[in-house]
Amino acid sequence: MPFSLTLGPTAAMPHEHDQTQSVLRAALYIGVFLLLGSGVFARYVGPEAARAQRWRLWYLLSGGFLLALGATLYGVYHVTWMLGDTSLMGSYLLETRQGNLLLVRLGLLTALLGLSLGWFWLDRWVYPPLALGLLLTLTFTSHAGAEGGLQPWADLLHLGLGAVWAGCVLALAVVWPGTRLEAVLRAIRRLSPLGLVSVVGLTLLGVYLSWERLGALSNLWSTPYGQSLLLKLGLVALVVGVAALNRLWLLPRLQAKQVRGLGTVSLEAALLVGVLAVSGLLATTEPPPPPNQTAPRLVNISETVGNQRYVGQLFSQAGLIHLYLDLRDAEGNLLEGGPTLTVRAGRGTEIREEAARPFYKSQYHVALVAENQGVWAVEVELPEKTLRFTLDVRR
Numbered sequence: 309m310p311f312s313l314t315l316g317p318t319a320a321m322p323h324e325h326d327q328t329q330s331v332l333r334a335a336l337y338i339g340v341f342l343l344l345g346s347g348v349f350a351r352y353v354g355p356e357a358a359r360a361q362r363w364r365l366w367y368l369l370s371g372g373f374l375l376a377l378g379a380t381l382y383g384v385y386h387v388t389w390m391l392g393d394t395s396l397m398g399s400y401l402l403e404t405r406q407g408n409l410l411l412v413r414l415g416l417l418t419a420l421l422g423l424s425l426g427w428f429w430l431d432r433w434v435y436p437p438l439a440l441g442l443l444l445t446l447t448f449t450s451h452a453g454a455e456g457g458l459q460p461w462a463d464l465l466h467l468g469l470g471a472v473w474a475g476c477v478l479a480l481a482v483v484w485p486g487t488r489l490e491a492v493l494r495a496i497r498r499l500s501p502l503g504l505v506s507v508v509g510l511t512l513l514g515v516y517l518s519w520e521r522l523g524a525l526s527n528l529w530s531t532p533y534g535q536s537l538l539l540k541l542g543l544v545a546l547v548v549g550v551a552a553l554n555r556l557w558l559l560p561r562l563q564a565k566q567v568r569g570l571g572t573v574s575l576e577a578a579l580l581v582g583v584l585a586v587s588g589l590l591a592t593t594e595p596p597p598p599p600n601q602t603a604p605r606l607v608n609i610s611e612t613v614g615n616q617r618y619v620g621q622l623f624s625q626a627g628l629i630h631l632y633l634d635l636r637d638a639e640g641n642l643l644e645g646g647p648t649l650t651v652r653a654g655r656g657t658e659i660r661e662e663a664a665r666p667f668y669k670s671q672y673h674v675a676l677v678a679e680n681q682g683v684w685a686v687e688v689e690l691p692e693k694t695l696r697f698t699l700d701v702r703r
Contacts, residue, residue, distance in 0.1 A: 328386050334588025336379040340446065341584060342372025343420060344439050345475015351426040351435060353476050353502070354483065354495030358425060361483035365425060368482050373421045380410055380417075387628075404679060406449055406627055413445035443467045450591050459520055466513040473499075473506035474580040481577040493562060500555050507548055514544075521595040531596045540586040543579060550576040594625075603683045603698040609633065613692045616643070620672075622686060624701040628675050629653050629660070629684065635670035646670035650689035653699075655682055 346369035350358035358365050384407070388396045401407035419438055423431055447464045476499050484492055518537060528534040554572050594605065606623040617640075620633035635646040646666040651674045653660045660676040667673060678684060678701045688695040 329592040330589045332379045332383045333591045334585045335375050337584040337587050339372045339375030341471050341475045342368055344471045345479045348472050349476045349479035353498045356491040357483045357487045357495050360487045364482050409445045416442040462513050469506040469509045473503050478577045481574045527596045533593045533595045536590045536593050543583045547579045603700040605700045607697050624699055627678055629678055631674045633672040643670040647691050652687045653684050655684045
């Protein structure tokens with residue numbers, strides 16, 4: 309896709325301080341898990357309880373739909389805002405691979421909402437492939453989708469197990485009040501072995517994915533990605549502890565009608581929402597580079613020309629190549645103006661080029677869309693010389 313833009317003054321920001329993508333990803337995860345959890349619960353886990361509390365479950369399902377829809381649409385707006393022109397939303401959706409995936413996601417969200425709570429002919433057979441397709445759009449717009457190999461499929465299975473287990477727990481906590489104990493017990497009996505299988509699968513897949521992305525155990529506490537992962541693991545340990553309590557202590561006492569039980573299930577559901585929120589942060593935090601990476605994903609620039617100095621960063625983020633650059637005098641002050649710079653990026657036959665003018669005094673920000681991931685050659689043509697870099701671009 310041949311569009312590349314220079315951002316205006318209201319759009320420029322240090323990329324490390326922008327938490328919007330983390331918030332949007334967390335909202336997307338929570339929305340998708342609510343939507344799919346409601347659907348799976350109503351069809352396979354607790355149909356009796358779902359029929360008894362169909363309006364509560366409908367509110368949960370539609371709330372999940374709106375949250376996932378809003379996160380996706382605002383995510384598109386945010387990306388094009390970073391590019392400097394929100395009128396490019398249509399072009400981004402239609403002309404980029406990531407935009408095409410988001411369009412598919414919007415269609416699948418609508419279809420899954422239309423299927424509602426599972427009371428249609430052949431619905432039990434139509435629902436699973438649509439749900440799988442929705443999860444695929446999450447996988448292939450994440451770190452795993454950018455890496456290739458086994459990681460996307462491990463991540464897809466990880467998401468699927470998490471959506472079934474966590475989503476059903478959230479649905480159970482919502483429909484429990486006012487539902488007959490017999491219907492609740494039937495749902496818990498079906499959910500309990502499903503939860504056990506999910507916990508085992510999530511643990512094994514989580515270990516594999518974490519190792520692939522961390523590369524070394526020391527990165528677990530020495531990198532932002534590893535620290536976010538530690539926070540998630542701590543919350544997951546709490547969830548598993550509460551789930552074990554529910555399985556080993558709550559279920560027998562419920563069957564004997566000795567306890568009401570909603571409190572511990574609600575606690576498990578609340579902790580799962582926390583896990584999803586941290587997952588949003590983890591999904592938008594750059595993993596540490598692998599030892600064999602041939603090009604960096606971030607380059608610090610400091611180039612002296614005469615009595616002036618160009619300082620800034622070149623980095624890749626979510627399929628975009630960003631350049632922040634300031635032209636300063638010998639004392640470090642911004643100049644009142646700056647020359648036009650040419651920024652050129654290429655990989656194979658794919659070439660991006662932009663003539664960049666300062667958006668404020670002598671500050672520049674250029675964002676180029678990289679359709680294909682991999683190692684890109686980037687040139688920044690100054691009036692006096694040309695700076696050349698290589699950059700690893702991932703989605």
